[in-house]
Each structure stands twice: as C-alpha cells, then as structure tokens.
C-alpha cells in the first residue's frame with residue numbers, strides 16, 4: 001500500500017486531493033457529541049494542506065436513503081473540522097453538483113473544503129457496479145489524487161471507498177496506516193485467552209461476524225441490542241427488544257457450535273428493561289426494571305445488561321491476554337442504561353492484556369463516560385471495519401488502496 005508520505009514526497013502543491021474520511025460522528029441535532037473521528041483525520045488533512053494541496057474532504061454520515069436529508073448534513077462536521085484546524089473550511093452543499101464543483105474550483109493552495117454527505121447520492125452505496133461507477137466518475141472529476149483515510153468505512157464496497165481509488169492515483173492516509181498496523185499485530189501475534197465483547201445496534205452486520213469469531217476467540221460476550229436475538233434463540237421471550245428474526249436459526253447454530261467446540265459464548269443473565277426507549281434529548285429518568293434474562297415482560301424491551309451480567313462479564317474479562325470490544329452493552333447515551341457499558345470499559349481498564357475498543361459509538365462511549373483513553377491499548381475508529389479486519393476478510397477499501 002502506498003502511503004501518504006510517498007505521495008507528499010512526490011509533491012502535492014496545487015493538486016486537488018480527495019480525502020475519503022469517516023466523519024460519521026454522533027449528533028444531538030446539529031451538536032456533535034463526540035468529535036473523535038474528526039480529530040482522527042486531522043494529521044492527514046493538515047499534512048496535505050501544509051504541503052500546499054487543495055484538500056477535498058468527503059464522508060458519509062448516518063444512513064440517509066440516497067437523497068438529501070438535512071438531518072444527516074455534514075455541515076456541523078465541516079464546521080468542527082475548521083475549528084480543529086484553526087482555518088476556514090469551505091462547505092459545498094452538494095457532493096458532486098454545482099456547489100461542489102465551484103467550491104473546489106475556488107480553493108487556493110493549502111485550503112480545505114468538505115463536500116456534502118456522500119450518501120445523499122444513490123450511487124454511493126448502490127449494489128450495481130455501473131451505478132456506483134458512474135458516481136465514482138463524478139467524484140473523480142473533482143480531484144487529481146485520492147487518499148483513503150476513512151478506516152471506519154473500509155469494509156463497505158461503496159463508490160468513494162472502492163471504485164474511486166481505481167480512477168485516481170491513490171495512497172493510504174495516516175489513520176488507515178495506524179489502524180492497520182495495530183490490527184495486523186493482533187492477527188499475527190494473538191495472545192490468549194482472546195476475549196471478544198460484542199454489543200451495539202447494528203445487529204445484522206455484527207451477528208454475521210460471530211461465525212468467523214467462533215473459530216478464533218476463546219470467549220465471546222454478547223450484550224447490547226444483539227443480546228436479545230441470542231436470548232430468543234435460547235427459547236426466552238424478549239418482549240419488544242431489538243430482534244433479528246431472520247438470523248435466529250443462525251444464532252441457534254452458533255450456540256450449538258460453541259458448545260461443541262468449547263468456545264465460551266456468554267449471553268446476559270439479566271437485563272434492564274422498560275416499556276419505552278428512553279428520551280435521549282431530555283434524559284428524563286427512565287425508571288427501568290431489573291429482570292432475569294428469561295423473564296423480560298412482553299410489553300418491555302431490554303436496554304442494558306443487568307447487574308449480575310455486569311459482574312459476570314467483568315469476571316470473564318479479568319484473565320484475558322487480548323480483548324477486542326465493539327458495541328456498547330446498552331443505550332449508554334442515557335444515564336440509566338450506561339452501567340453495562342461502564343462495567344465493560346472498567347474491566348478493560350483493569351485488564352493486564354492488550355485491549356482494543358472499536359467503533360464510532362464504542363469509542364464515543366469510552367470518552368463521554370469519562371474514561372482515560374490512554375488506559376486502553378488501542379481505540380479504533382472502526383467497529384464493523386475492525387471486526388471484519390480481524391476476521392481476516394479482504395476489505396474493499398483496503399484492497400482498493402493496494403498498488
């Protein structure tokens with residue numbers, strides 16, 4: 001993989017450089033609640049700007065449906081990038097249209113622009129090669145060079161991640177280089193016991209990863225939204241909790257395989273539940289009840305692991321030589337459902353092993369719950385991306401950066 005340093009040494013002054021970043025930050029309205037992913041791309045953007053490039057930063061944010069949706073505008077991220085860089089960052093109100101073209105054309109050497117959310121364009125995520133290719137052609141017309149630095153999205157075969165680098169001279173940015181170096185070490189020199197804790201809300205994406213993990217991890221702890229598909233697969237009722245009905249059979253098979261192969265696949269023994277999803281804006285008290293995992297009332301949903309599960313998971317993490325954690329254990333954004341995530345984070349802090357936290361929300365949870373980032377071995381900006389990397393999969397956004 002060519003690195004940004006090689007590109008810089010060849011000279012980028014006056015060149016239009018497209019930086020595919022992952023600025024998919026958590027938002028409360030238009031307020032960024034954790035800017036970790038913006039900070040993570042600063043070294044690349046700064047180096048390019050300092051070398052006189054005209055820098056075009058692009059990213060997705062959330063999952064809009066292929067058309068403009070103001071709730072997913074990148075404008076707040078562009079403003080924050082400007083604050084962190086200490087310079088005026090231009091913002092184009094479309095991605096490849098008139099605004100993007102004129103914004104890029106007006107850039108002086110060393111200036112930075114952000115274009116609007118890539119996913120406002122159906123071609124970005126299309127499964128159709130021609131449709132994605134056509135969008136990549138439009139993106140390519142904006143730039144002379146491409147830097148891949150959106151580690152959190154390298155597992156996506158999307159136009160800006162996969163098709164665009166094939167159309168421009170390209171290299172990996174500093175963030176991708178750093179992430180890959182740490183995760184590579186983890187795959188090549190894995191110290192055991194290797195414990196993986198999985199939670200979060202992207203249940204269907206992450207359930208699929210367990211198939212591979214069963215052949216690699218010694219222990220897998222299940223929390224967050226995916227826990228309820230496991231509890232249901234064990235024959236328990238889960239009320240109105242998040243449930244991936246179509247993967248119940250697969251999960252049953254995972255539980256059986258784990259039993260046969262001696263991998264510990266650990267599911268919650270209790271949960272905090274309530275009739276309603278909490279109000280994350282007002283943070284009004286949610287008054288959850290603690291229930292056994294096999295006794296979630298029909299009109300309630302599980303929103304965090306319970307106190308017994310917290311203790312159980314802390315004990316299962318205590319002797320780990322390597323820990324990989326992706327996905328909060330509960331709806332940590334509300335204080336009534338943050339204890340499960342705190343308990344797992346605390347267990348990682350106390351661990352003598354090498355600990356990796358992966359994922360936009362997981363990393364945000366660690367920071368917003370007040371943990372010291374330096375107490376973890378590595379905090380990755382990618383959740384799904386780091387999980388798939390550790391699975392040994394070829395990631396489209398990394399393959400595309402190979403020479």
Ligand SMILES: Nc1ncnc2c1ncn2[C@@H]1O[C@H](COP(=O)(O)OP(=O)(O)OP(=O)(O)O)[C@@H](O)[C@H]1O
Pocket residue numbers: 152199200201202203223224225226242302303304326327328329330331332333358359360361362363381382383384385
């Ligand atoms: N029981 C639950 N029910 C509903 N949502 C949950 C539950 N537990 C956790 N969550 C939500 O999961 C979200 C985070 O999930 P997600 O899978 O996106 O993790 P991540 O760390 O951001 O990984 P990635 O980088 O792959 O997105 C949080 O917003 C949290 O509120």
Ligand SMILES: O=C(O)[C@H](O)COP(=O)(O)O
Pocket residue numbers: 022024062063152153156202359360382383384385
């Ligand atoms: O948050 C993430 O994991 C990345 O930004 C990728 O987002 P996606 O799961 O919507 O593709």
